[in-house]
Amino acid sequence: MNLNFLTETFGRFIHAHGMGHHFRRFSILDTVFGASADKELPSALSDHLQQASAAAPDVLLRTLESRHDGLTDIESGIRQQQYGLNVIDQQKALPWWQHFWSCYRNPFNLLLTVLAIVSYVTDDMKATIVISAMVALSTVLRYVQEARSNHAAEKLKAMVSNTATVMRHDLAEEAAADARKYFDVQLHPHGARRVEIPMKLLVPGDVVALSAGDMIPADVRILTARDLFVSQSAMTGESLPVEKFPEDQGPPSANPLELDNLCFMGTSVVSGTATAVVLATGARTYFGTLAERVTATDRGPTAFQAGVNKVSWVLIRFMMVMTPAVFLINGLTKGDWLEAFLFSLSIAVGLTPEMLPVIVTSTLAKGAVVLSRQKVIVKRLDAIQNFGAMDVLCTDKTGTLTQDKIFLARHTDAFGKESEKVLQYACLNSYYQTGLKNLLDVAVLENMNNRALDAVTGRYQKIDEIPFDFNRRRMSVIVEEKDDGHLLICKGAVEEILAVCSEVAVIDGTEKLMPDLLTQLKTVTGQLNGEGLRVVAVAAKHLPPDKVTYSVSDESDMVLMGYIAFLDPPKESTAPAILALKENGIEVKILTGDNALVTAKICREVGLPVTGMKLGAEIETMDDAELAQVAQQTTVFAKLSPIHKERIVRVLHQQGHVVGFMGDGINDAAALRAADIGISVDTAVDIAKEAADIILLEKSLMILQEGVIEGRKTFANMLKYIKMTASSNFGNVFSVLIASAFLPFLPMLPVQLLVQNLFYDISQIAIPFDHVDQEFLQKPQHWDPSDLGRFMVFFGPVSSLFDVLTFALLWFVFAANTTEVQAFFQSGWFVEGLLSQTLIVHLIRTRKIPFIESRAAWPMLLTTASVMLAGILLPLSPLGSYFKFVSLPLAYFPWLAAMLLAYMVLTQLMKNWYARRFTWQ
Structure with missing residues (x-):
């Protein structure tokens, strides 16, 4: 058995069956089927499957306390309570405390926690409190957003749950109980019905009907089968479908996957039909047992996740280089190594994109909810x-x-003349076939009223069928009219039907299918196709009544009867x-x-x-x-x-x-x-x-197009945060390096820098709810992490330029150039730095002129305006003295306004040049 395929497929299976947001893909190959013997499939499960394979169907059904026509509704309900849902245990939602821990446990929060502990050890309680607030903000926001998105996701998944067709026994419960009490037999009364139920409600003993396209909903034993081919590539790596039978055809095997009469959860029916009894559900299945025995490992990153990780590591590496540089420069120039150390810690906090997981989660979750409103x-x-x-x-x-509303437009003989006989043959084929369900059969049957249909089908009794498959592209039914021999009726694609025909029906009998006649027939079908009609050929063959089962080999030397043509308008x-x-x-x-x-x-x-x-x-x-x-x-x-x-x-x-x-x-x-x-x-x-x-x-390209647009909006808003954070962080550290080298004091105290970062984080919370410019939505957007470094280099120094101008303003104009008045300098740069950082949110969010040509959504306007107002008022408030701020004179604010306006103009010019030179993503 090639088990390399299990890893990937188990992940796909988990997604298909609605696994929770926190489920991680299992590496089955590495963790289950290792070298040690104790990692093999449990012997109890293997023995159970072997016994089910070897048992006679009646004995197996009696053991499972079931019957050929399935369980009753009440029996199913009782077993539901006993066995639980037919789901893998790992898809259960995490307890709230585990979910909360998973939201906290990301590299950025762990890094900030370490910095908070260092601040606490060095008796910097203010820094400890602020850093802890940043961690709490990131964790709580992510927890709330993920909890909401998980709840919404469960509702969405319930809308597309897969179903299984089960047989339901209609005998009254009291009679069934009496029968089981007094007779050691299973009764098979008439009246069993087929019911579609969610796969998760299956229980052992359920009898399911399978046809092409169905997922195998649990581990099952085949009871009856007609040309049943199952794709087991997900489990075994076999590229070709495997035929399954009611009885095992091969030599005894210790490997359950090699038994011909067993099918397993996670595989699928390629062609044919079958009935099967459920042996095990949920965690007791072959798949479920593997899931219980493996150790969860992180799922391999997708291209999108790899891009986010690359961005994160760019910022982390940048922090690891700049933080020691800031520490050394401040320590050497000012001589206070403890203060330099605390300041460098604050720089490390400022360079940590702690809101990245929150923004990514919030934006994706919002996108999924919006898409659901658009039927996606x-x-x-x-x-x-x-x-x-x-x-x-x-x-x-x-x-x-x-329109996917096919109706039968024509039914003709092989030469294009209308033929009722061809319609009757097509009706018999569509009526009696039980394999692949399709709209063509529905259209054929709807073409006749109930009385006419009963008149045609009432004369015949079904003997057998040869199901459809995508290699033959045709299917056949065999019927009998009283004792007048068997009639094989085959319909399918024109080329495939012609390939098994040797004669064609004419008015007074049949005629050999010679090359010149074949050319004439293809002209007829070509004309029908040219009218936009989908043509299906119908052929027939009379056979003696001495066979019970038929196979593909019987589809030979047939007589072409004619065509049925369908119209599916655009x-x-x-x-x-x-x-x-x-x-x-x-x-x-x-x-x-x-x-x-x-x-x-x-x-x-x-x-x-x-x-x-x-x-x-x-x-x-x-x-x-x-x-x-x-x-x-x-x-x-x-x-x-x-x-x-x-x-x-x-x-x-x-x-x-x-x-x-x-x-x-x-x-x-x-x-x-x-x-x-x-x-x-x-x-x-x-x-x-x-x-x-x-x-x-809804199957519509218009719905799809709307979904694509929403996907682009989601991507655009995530990209905004990454670009803002990268450029802003680079500019701030560049400014700090300049200030540290020339100032006799710190340009900003560690706690002040931390408060500024906290405010900046709050200003970005509303990014997932922002508008996106129409131009950004008009072409596909690809993830390009390599563009980030270039963006940082071009836009970071722009903010640094105005930081240096602020330094000069405070030093020369307001004489904040000694250690005695350093609080004025630090307060002035705090306000300018916070306002410029917050403005960059609006400047980077669009290529256009902000506030004029492109205005942010109201939640973003509200949060950024609130943060800017709080930043201006903090030094003026009683709380300002706690952070060693001082009030700024009114004369400072006109200078500040002029500098911020110049900053916006220069950034806009840089945006225009950058977009022309490198494009704007």
């Missing part, structure tokens, strides 16, 4: 950044460009949505399994320019390098298999694009996983929803 559910918060960065959207045609909203996506820098590519002619016509109708078209057969002959070149230049890819879709997404990603893929079928799962941002819909099959990062509650 975010399963993974980090995906919001990729949502905004997406520059290529790959999507299917059906339901995205079109949505009215598609054309403006495509235009809006284009205007916002997103290129739309169509990846579909449908016919090229139909797809091209729909694209023309919705205004999507088709610059190139490739078919799946052509992609088969290309290597990845060729495909990458073609994918860049091609708009429409038609007649694709699931592997083709995945390859196209992957090569586009390798070309540097941020690729979104939108799909809702089982054939889309691989591409959803390969995309930077997987997008599905609430009505999608389970495996598609499991693979997606974002779920749309």
Whole structure:
């Protein structure tokens, strides 16, 4: 068993089943299947699975106190209380105190705590109190915001929960109890019903119905199966689906994953149908047992997280260099090494971006809540950044460009003439098939009224079926009319049906399918496709009544009966949505399994320019390098298999694009996983929803476009804080170095510098709620941490220039140039430094002229105005003397106003030059 795949897939599975915000991905390979024997799968679980595999179905059901038609509602409820929810234990919410600890435990808070302890040891109680207040502010804000976002996330996840189809026994409870009391048998009365319930409500003994696209909801034993193929790649690494049977077909195996009649939570059905009985749920499953036995390790960082980490380390390294420099310069120039040490600690605090975790969490959480109001559910918060960065959207045609309301437009013979017989055959096929559920079958059945449908189906009895799969692209049912032999009816894609036909139905019988006739038939289907109709071929074959089960090999030497053609009109909203996506820098590519002619016509109708078209057969002959070149230049890819879709997404990603893929079928799962941002819909099959990062509650490109805009707003607001913090911190330390080298006293006392940092932190709390300029939303935004250092170097010295001018003003104009009047100097620089720092919030938040061309949101205006007012009043208040401030004369404030105005003008000029030279992110 190749267990390398377990690590990644366990994380995907956790996301799909609604794990809490604090869950960390497990490294199953490293921590479970190590060298030591005690790390192996528990023998009790292995024995349990082996026994369930070996037992006869009736015996197993009796052991589980179940029956072929499942449990009753009351039995299920009783077992629910006994076994609990079908979820992995680790997804339970953390206790409040563990959550609070996790909010505190980040590198910045730990660093500040160390600095607070040092301040306490050196008897600097004021610094200790202020630093502690900063830590408390950061921790409490993050705790409150995460608690709110977790609560909102649970509501959102409940909107897209996966379901399972269970059999419900309808025998009255009293009769069932009496039967079990007096008879050692299980009764199977008629009237069992199928019910869709959330997967988390499954219990051992439930009998579930499985079909293509379903997730295996628990560990199950197969009871019945028809061509059932299950993808176990997540568990075993096998690239091809594995066929499953009611009985184990292979030699005895100690590895439960190799048993042919067992399926496991986390795998998925590729094709076929089955019924199965639930053996274990939640933590008792194979997956759940692994989860209980592993030690949690930090999840590998995403590209977004890596970018945030890189920024953090840039600031931390900067602090580690500048803090000792400040300490040495002040110690050497002033001779008071203890005071120099305390001052350098304050500088270290000032360089610590302690609000970064709060801003990131708050902004992502707010973005997720806003998106939910726009019918976009975010399963993974980090995906919001990729949502905004997406520059290529790959999507299917059906339901995205079109209305997803398919109706049957034509039913013709092989030569294009209307045929009731073809419609009747199509109805029989759609009525009796139980495999892959799709809108085509619904459209066929809705075309006939109930009386006509009953008249057709009432004459026939189903014998067997050959389920659909994406390789054959067809499916068959076998029916019997009284004792008049068997009739195999097959419908599917035209090419695939023609491949198994040797004759074609004509008015007076059949005719051999010769090349010239084949050309004529393709002309007919081409004309239908040219009208925008999706064509499905129908074929039939009479067989003797001596077989009970049929297989794919029976689909041969068939007679082509004709075609059923469907119309799926384009949505009215598609054309403006495509235009809006284009205007916002997103290129739309169509990846579909449908016919090229139909797809091209729909694209023309919705205004999507088709610059190139490739078919799946052509992609088969290309290597990845060729495909990458073609994918860049091609708009429409038609007649694709699931592997083709995945390859196209992957090569586009390798070309540097941020690729979104939108799909809702089982054939889309691989591409959803390969995309930077997987997008599905609430009505999608389970495996598609499991693979997606974002779920749309409405399948619409317009909804998607609105979500992209919100993703860009979220990213923009996070970037604002990082740029503000980086440039402001660099400028402050640069100013401190200059002042320390030339002043006979400290430019600001340690506690004063800490209070200034605390005020500045408060002024940034409202950043997640700020407006974003329209220009920033018109193109994809990519995370570029390398730009941060350049931004610091250009904008930091601008603030330092005005700090130096303030030093000169205080030294020469107001004569604050001796140690006796140092409090005046320190008070003056405190006010100027705080006001310039707070103004930078408005200056950096936009490329435009602040307050005039771009105004911040009212929460941000309120917090920054309050902080600036508090900074001016603090030296004038009774509290000011506690921090050794003195009142500033009125004559100082006109100078201050002039300097702040000049600072804003110079910063605006620098912004314009920087944007032209390097672009503005």
